[in-house]
Amino acid sequence: MEQATHDDGGPAPASSAPKPEVLSALTVIPAVGRSTEPAPAMLVLPGGAYARQADHEAEPVAEWLASLGIHAFVLRYRVAPHRHPAPLEDGKQALLWIRNGGHGLAVDPACVGVLGFSAGGHLAASLSVGVPTGDEELDVADAVPDLSVLCYPVISFVDSVHQGSVDNLAGPGAGVEFLEALSAERSVGRRTPPAFLWHTADDEAVPVSHSLAYAGALSRAGIPAELHVFPQGVHGIGLAEGTPGAEQWTALCADWLSRMWSLSPRRG
DSSP: OOOOOOOOSSOOOGGGSOOHHHHHTEEEEOOTTOSSSOEEEEEEEOOSTTTOOOGGGSHHHHHHHHHTTOEEEEEOOOOTTSOTTHHHHHHHHHHHHHHHTTTOSOEEEEEEEEEEETHHHHHHHHHHHTOOOSOTTTSSGGGSOSOEEEESOOOOSSSSOOHHHHHHHHOTTOOHHHHHHTOGGGSOOTTSOOEEEEEETTOSSSOTHHHHHHHHHHHHTTOOEEEEEESOOOTTOTTOTTOTTGGGHHHHHHHHHHHHHOOOOOOO
């Protein structure tokens, strides 16, 4: 997918205005100390197996990002009984709105990323590889993030699957071809943005093979990727405070974002 040139001036395109229900599902937490200077922005996607939203993977994560000088936008996207492409439509609308400035914050439109946990990580990866919705106003380059942070993500819908996410997004009995199309590792290309991934080796809900598969696909495509696999930690630990090893992920991610976006070298 070709990346469009981002234009910070002039009226925003019609597709940048999200539907009212998407707008009402967004929580905005402005960057600390970046009131007038354009700052990067991150769309935060909590996990929950496409059945619910995990609160500890939402606003607390956005507040951490804001402390790094990043505008954070938490999206509570549609989940079951809604099926694909409903969550993807919500994510693309949110990215377009963030990039085109409808919120009134000083966002650098060339520095808009996405951060997702578990099923939210699947949605973040789907946005990154350009999985289509079938809506030409949404399936555009500006709806692809400039980088992604994937936290114990669901990636594949055909290998070592998280059955709850599969059933909730694709529906029970979905065909193999459809499931392959929703497997992000199979759609990575040279236009896919860089990614930071972390997982725990003993995650029994979503095996570490998901992160390994996506990182491997990025590597084969020549896309920069940073992957951290920590020995211990149950699935769904969010910021991982108090979890030996995994609690380092915020500092490691802050360093990576600093390198990617030339942020001040703050720590999470």
